[in-house]
Amino acid sequence: MTSKNPEEEHPSVTLFRQYLRIRTVQPKPDYGAAVAFLEERACQLGLSCQKVEVAPGYVVTVLTWPGTNPTLSSILLNSHTDVVPVFKEYWSHDPFEAFKDSEGYIYARGAQDMKCISIQYLEAVRRLKVEGHQFPRTIHMTFVPDEEVGGHQGMELFVQRPEFQALRAGFALDEGLANPTDAFTVFYSERSPWWVRVTSTGRPGHGSRFIEDTAAEKLHKVVSSILAFREKEWQRLQSNPHLKEGAVTSVNLTKLEGGVAYNVVPATMSASFDFRVAPDVGLKAFEEQLQSWCQAAGEGVTFEFVQKWTQPQVTPTDDSNPWWAAFSRVCKDMNLTVEPEIHTVATDSRYLRAVGVPALGFSPMNRTPVLLHDHDERLHEAVFLRGVDIYTRLLPALASVPALPSES
Numbered sequence: 001m002t003s004k005n006p007e008e009e010h011p012s013v014t015l016f017r018q019y020l021r022i023r024t025v026q027p028k029p030d031y032g033a034a035v036a037f038l039e040e041r042a043c044q045l046g047l048s049c050q051k052v053e054v055a056p057g058y059v060v061t062v063l064t065w066p067g068t069n070p071t072l073s074s075i076l077l078n079s080h081t082d083v084v085p086v087f088k089e090y091w092s093h094d095p096f097e098a099f100k101d102s103e104g105y106i107y108a109r110g111a112q113d114m115k116c117i118s119i120q121y122l123e124a125v126r127r128l129k130v131e132g133h134q135f136p137r138t139i140h141m142t143f144v145p146d147e148e149v150g151g152h153q154g155m156e157l158f159v160q161r162p163e164f165q166a167l168r169a170g171f172a173l174d175e176g177l178a179n180p181t182d183a184f185t186v187f188y189s190e191r192s193p194w195w196v197r198v199t200s201t202g203r204p205g206h207g208s209r210f211i212e213d214t215a216a217e218k219l220h221k222v223v224s225s226i227l228a229f230r231e232k233e234w235q236r237l238q239s240n241p242h243l244k245e246g247a248v249t250s251v252n253l254t255k256l257e258g259g260v261a262y263n264v265v266p267a268t269m270s271a272s273f274d275f276r277v278a279p280d281v282g283l284k285a286f287e288e289q290l291q292s293w294c295q296a297a298g299e300g301v302t303f304e305f306v307q308k309w310t311q312p313q314v315t316p317t318d319d320s321n322p323w324w325a326a327f328s329r330v331c332k333d334m335n336l337t338v339e340p341e342i343h344t345v346a347t348d349s350r351y352l353r354a355v356g357v358p359a360l361g362f363s364p365m366n367r368t369p370v371l372l373h374d375h376d377e378r379l380h381e382a383v384f385l386r387g388v389d390i391y392t393r394l395l396p397a398l399a400s401v402p403a404l405p406s407e408s
């Protein structure tokens with residue numbers, strides 16, 4: 001499939017590269033250009049296109065391929081339109097040029113996360129339509145803004161809208177991660193992001209003195225407790241080959257703030273942590289643990305949440321789940337090895353699962369290093385095209401899942 005001559009490039013790859021050139025980069029994404037691109041695709045594919053403005057300037061675009069049996073719930077193919085910022089000086093090629101090297105690697109921000117998937121959905125639907133197929137279940141493709149900064153102006157609002165209810169989603173596919181091996185990773189749950197800011201207050205004074213009860217010394221205690229917990233979780237992961245990264249709780253100290261001058265002991269200091277809480281952790285007890293670390297550090301140490309997800313859900317990965325059965329059957333038929341895991345990252349799937357829509361996170365990229373959010377994010381065109389093939393098999397199976405007990 002790799003073509004050396006640009007004139008011979010596969011049209012799906014050309015479309016992918018066009019989409020990559022749209023600068024939907026945080027913190028000021030050009031969402032207008034992305035929506036216009038998607039409207040044009042809808043027009044080309046003969047699909048209806050609905051635009052739902054969930055907040056001023058934040059549009060969810062929904063392309064719909066109606067099924068033959070409108071009483072059945074639908075398949076939702078989700079992707080986000082925004083991408084994370086770049087450090088341009090570390091890239092081998094302009095991250096918004098979608099440069100393709102002589103081997104077929106396409107370099108661009110969004111090449112893996114997740115503009116590839118948006119185009120793969122569109123191209124799989126196009127192929128199936130051209131071949132004259134029709135399926136019982138409706139297929140909706142949702143293109144949402146704001147995922148990279150938490151989805152608060154995107155999927156979080158969209159799932160609460162009547163337009164979302166009207167889609168009657170029964171099952172969703174959303175983003176996963178590349179896998180450097182021959183296998184494909186599929187995510188059935190994810191960890192809950194808890195962003196916690198610990199503030200310590202204490203006695204101020206001259207920097208030359210042995211002041212007691214300082215903000216810094218108490219903050220240091222909390223930091224030590226939390227980093228000791230981090231080490232414990234890391235060791236638990238290291239010592240058990242059956243545990244994958246998403247199954248343990250991670251934490252990183254990501255910000256330290258405070259202080260005004262070398263010789264002034266500050267009255268307040270803060271430390272910020274990015275916790276990712278594993279889905280089997282009791283959240284109430286975990287919050288109590290945070291509380292007790294702060295209390296043990298002394299008087300005047302408090303914490304607040306900047307992000308706090310409390311509704312982790314698990315999509316079953318056994319044949320009791322007809323959607324999983326259909327998904328895994330296709331993978332088996334195509335000889336794809338799938339590795340079910342818990343996502344380490346927070347994606348929009350959490351909002352879908354929380355409103356009762358089972359979801360799998362799947363980015364069909366094997367033999368590909370995980371380069372999301374990294375310099376030189378890239379994808380080989382052959383892997384991209386293979387992904388279109390995979391969706392071309394998955395969509396008929398998912399959109400033909402017979403009526404569930406709840407649907408008859």
Ligand SMILES: CSCC[C@H](NC=O)C(=O)O
Nearest residue numbers: 148149150193307345346
């Ligand atoms: C917690 S809201 C931020 C969501 C973000 N998602 C993708 O990277 C993440 O940091 O996981």
Ligand SMILES: [Zn+2]
Nearest residue numbers: 080113114175
């Ligand atoms: Zn993403």
Ligand SMILES: [Zn+2]
Nearest residue numbers: 084113148372
């Ligand atoms: Zn991302």
